Amino acid sequence: MNTKRVRFVQGNEACALGAIDAGCNFFGGYPISPSSEIAEQLSALLPRHEGKFIQMEDEIGAMGAVIGAALAGAKSMTATSGPGFSLKQENLGMACMAEVPCVIVNVMRGGPSTGAPTSPAQADVLQARWGTHGDHPIIVTAPTTVQEIYHESIRAFNLAERFRNPVVLLLDEINGHMREKIELCDPAEIELWHRPKPPVDKNWERPYERNEEGVPLIPNFGTGSRFHVTGLDHGLTGFPTGDPKIRQALHHALIAKIEDNRPLILKNEAYMVDDAESLIIAYGSTARSARRAADILRKEGRKVGLFRPLTLFPTPEEDILRAAAGKKLIVVPEMNLGQYVLVLRRILGRDIPIIQVNRTDGDPITPDQIIAAVQGR
Amino acid sequence: MPSKVYNYAEYLRIQYIPHIWCPGCGHGIVLKAILRAIERLQLDKNKIAFVSGIGCSSRAVGYVDFNTLHTTHGRALAFATGIKLTRPDMHVILVSGDGDATAIGGNHFIHACRRNIDMTLIVFNNYIYGMTGGQYSPTTPQHSFATTAPYGNVEPPFDICNLAAAAGATYVARSTAFHATQLDKFIEKGIQNPGFSVIEALSQCPTYYGRKNRLRTPIDNLMWQKDSTVSVAKSKNMSAEELSGKILTGELVNTSRPEYTHLYDELIEQVRGLPESEEI
Numbered sequence: 001m002n003t004k005r006v007r008f009v010q011g012n013e014a015c016a017l018g019a020i021d022a023g024c025n026f027f028g029g030y031p032i033s034p035s036s037e038i039a040e041q042l043s044a045l046l047p048r049h050e051g052k053f054i055q056m057e058d059e060i061g062a063m064g065a066v067i068g069a070a071l072a073g074a075k076s077m078t079a080t081s082g083p084g085f086s087l088k089q090e091n092l093g094m095a096c097m098a099e100v101p102c103v104i105v106n107v108m109r110g111g112p113s114t115g116a117p118t119s120p121a122q123a124d125v126l127q128a129r130w131g132t133h134g135d136h137p138i139i140v141t142a143p144t145t146v147q148e149i150y151h152e153s154i155r156a157f158n159l160a161e162r163f164r165n166p167v168v169l170l171l172d173e174i175n176g177h178m179r180e181k182i183e184l185c186d187p188a189e190i191e192l193w194h195r196p197k198p199p200v201d202k203n204w205e206r207p208y209e210r211n212e213e214g215v216p217l218i219p220n221f222g223t224g225s226r227f228h229v230t231g232l233d234h235g236l237t238g239f240p241t242g243d244p245k246i247r248q249a250l251h252h253a254l255i256a257k258i259e260d261n262r263p264l265i266l267k268n269e270a271y272m273v274d275d276a277e278s279l280i281i282a283y284g285s286t287a288r289s290a291r292r293a294a295d296i297l298r299k300e301g302r303k304v305g306l307f308r309p310l311t312l313f314p315t316p317e318e319d320i321l322r323a324a325a326g327k328k329l330i331v332v333p334e335m336n337l338g339q340y341v342l343v344l345r346r347i348l349g350r351d352i353p354i355i356q357v358n359r360t361d362g363d364p365i366t367p368d369q370i371i372a373a374v375q376g377r
Numbered sequence: 378m379p380s381k382v383y384n385y386a387e388y389l390r391i392q393y394i395p396h397i398w399c400p401g402c403g404h405g406i407v408l409k410a411i412l413r414a415i416e417r418l419q420l421d422k423n424k425i426a427f428v429s430g431i432g433c434s435s436r437a438v439g440y441v442d443f444n445t446l447h448t449t450h451g452r453a454l455a456f457a458t459g460i461k462l463t464r465p466d467m468h469v470i471l472v473s474g475d476g477d478a479t480a481i482g483g484n485h486f487i488h489a490c491r492r493n494i495d496m497t498l499i500v501f502n503n504y505i506y507g508m509t510g511g512q513y514s515p516t517t518p519q520h521s522f523a524t525t526a527p528y529g530n531v532e533p534p535f536d537i538c539n540l541a542a543a544a545g546a547t548y549v550a551r552s553t554a555f556h557a558t559q560l561d562k563f564i565e566k567g568i569q570n571p572g573f574s575v576i577e578a579l580s581q582c583p584t585y586y587g588r589k590n591r592l593r594t595p596i597d598n599l600m601w602q603k604d605s606t607v608s609v610a611k612s613k614n615m616s617a618e619e620l621s622g623k624i625l626t627g628e629l630v631n632t633s634r635p636e637y638t639h640l641y642d643e644l645i646e647q648v649r650g651l652p653e654s655e656e657i
């Protein structure tokens with residue numbers, strides 16, 4: 001019997017299906033193009049799986065509800081686009097500070113402001129890293145194909161749970177709305193990570209004490225331990241403190257939790273990189289054009305490769321350095337005016353020429369544009 | 378009948394006291410009223426989620442021995458909605474300031490009322506932004522003074538209870554720090570109401586509101602609460618003239634309407650386990 005679960009779906013639907021397969025049981029959102037299909041799908045799917053869906057009064061409330069649900073034990077998510085992502089930032093910071101696992105999908109559209117609601121862009125890459133105030137830990141991932149959106153959606157929940165941190169899943173209008181054939185995993189075979197359990201059943205009074213991975217052992221609300229959660233600087237008990245030593249330790253621990261676990265978090269693809277003389281670095285749907293450009297150029301005899309980071313943050317510094325070593329040219333196409341390239345320039349320095357291909361007119365970057373850049377036209 | 382002796386210590390995190398409130402602040406009186414209501418109802422501490430936003434009032438959550446969550450300014454109801462939907466068996470109780478609940482949190486406030494989700498919100502109304510140093514709030518009376526209303530407040534205020542009633546809360550009551558023993562009864566009934574309850578507790582901020590408005594001592598403030606309020610029952614026999622400028626205390630709404638988490642659970646019963654192939 002063929003038990004393969006094959007679907008022909010939009011990226012947004014694949015994202016919702018991935019969430020369900022990851023055990024998501026709470027969604028709080030507010031409609032906005034081009035992300036609304038995720039909410040629509042989950043409004044139908046969640047109650048079938050005994051989960052809860054709520055359309056809140058705005059994105060600020062949606063992000064709050066997502067955090068509350070997660071503290072009460074839910075695997076919790078929201079989905080939005082540019083303007084809504086801006087509204088979520090304050091509470092997203094609260095989730096970073098209080099170490100609340102949750103998944104935030106941003107199906108990117110043009111900006112600033114209302115921008116271009118149904119046109120593609122990759123305009124929020126740096127906002128995804130630095131959108132909320134203060135130094136904070138965050139994981140950002142940007143899949144390329146519809147199949148990959150499904151897998152990254154599952155992985156986003158796993159990362160959120162294991163490290164008790166918000167994970168931002170960046171789609172864009174192209175791969176969010178594009179339909180492709182995908183194969184869903186056998187639910188019995190999906191590896192699911194869970195938030196670390198506190199060590200004792202009795203009242204656990206140090207919810208911010210960390211395990212060997214640096215992740216706090218916070219119980220779920222209503223399970224017998226009574227403790228305090230706040231967005232203020234706090235110690236191991238969770239209670240606010242003004243002690244400079246404790247505050248400094250907290251800020252370092254927050255960042256270290258993600259940075260020190262980079263091998264468990266990073267994911268990227270190196271395509272025809274080893275012998276390449278020119279390297280394209282692309283992510284999200286732009287990587288589709290980049291791959292096509294690399295294939296065409298290879299046929300013409302030019303040694304071109306593609307490095308594709310799925311995890312944009314934390315940054316895959318070593319992998320980028322390795323992929324770029326010895327290359328004569330780096331080409332970085334992005335549907336923004338040059339955002340991730342700033343990160344790449346910091347890592348790669350001035351030794352290798354970096355050419356940008358940027359576009360924010362609402363049309364995708366074409367393989368021809370990338371080919372022209374590689375050929376120095 | 379001897380009056381009941383309450384064991385406040387049972388509900389407090391004594392190790393975190395002294396609290397941050399100024400001497401004479403009304404917020405401690407209101408918090409004690411909440412604890413009396415909880416003790417009388419014999420709620421399981423493990424099953425109480427006590428949630429707040431940001432403000433002097435919102436600091437109350439740190440001092441009590443429940444599942445406590447100190448969120449962002451104005452957003453407590455949104456966080457609490459996520460908790461209640463995930464754990465409908467928990468008692469969700471919120472504290473908020475007048476600014477927290479009706480300025481920055483106004484949108485969440487009216488929508489929580491509309492949904493009639495089973496939570497109880499106690500608004501500590503001191504007519505001012507205490508935590509940030511005495512700026513005017515949406516409940517600051519017109520013409521009274523604040524650090525951002527040096528010539529008297531130009532804006533007209535909200536009536537929190539009317540707002541809650543109009544938006545659909547199923548239990549709405551008002552009392553004051555002065556009427557502390559009446560206040561705890563309303564809170565008790567609010568918690569028992571299987572729907573969204575709003576209890577407005579007039580509290581005092583002698584440090585800012587009082588100082589700016591000739592209510593210098595805590596006693597002045599408490600006497601003001603006594604003198605400017607009139608009970609709903611008493612108001613029925615009073616003329617419009619006599620009632621002018623008075624604030625009504627008592628139960629203003631006590632009704633019933635289907636509760637949100639129940640409705641959602643009924644929905645789950647209907648669609649639970651439907652195969653994915655079944656058209657949406």
Ligand SMILES: Cc1ncc(C[n+]2csc(CCOP(=O)(O)OP(=O)(O)O)c2C)c(N)n1
Pocket residue numbers: 431432433434435450473474475476477478501503505506507508509514
């Ligand atoms: C987003 C945001 N804006 C502003 C503030 C600053 N702030 C903190 S508390 C507060 C007002 C508190 O007044 P109220 O809610 O009436 O409570 P009170 O302190 O009087 O008890 C403000 C404006 C903040 N913390 N967050």
Ligand code: SF4
Pocket residue numbers: 397398399401402403404433434503507508581582583584585
């Ligand atoms: S500033 Fe006002 S509200 Fe805040 S603690 Fe002092 S008296 Fe109370």
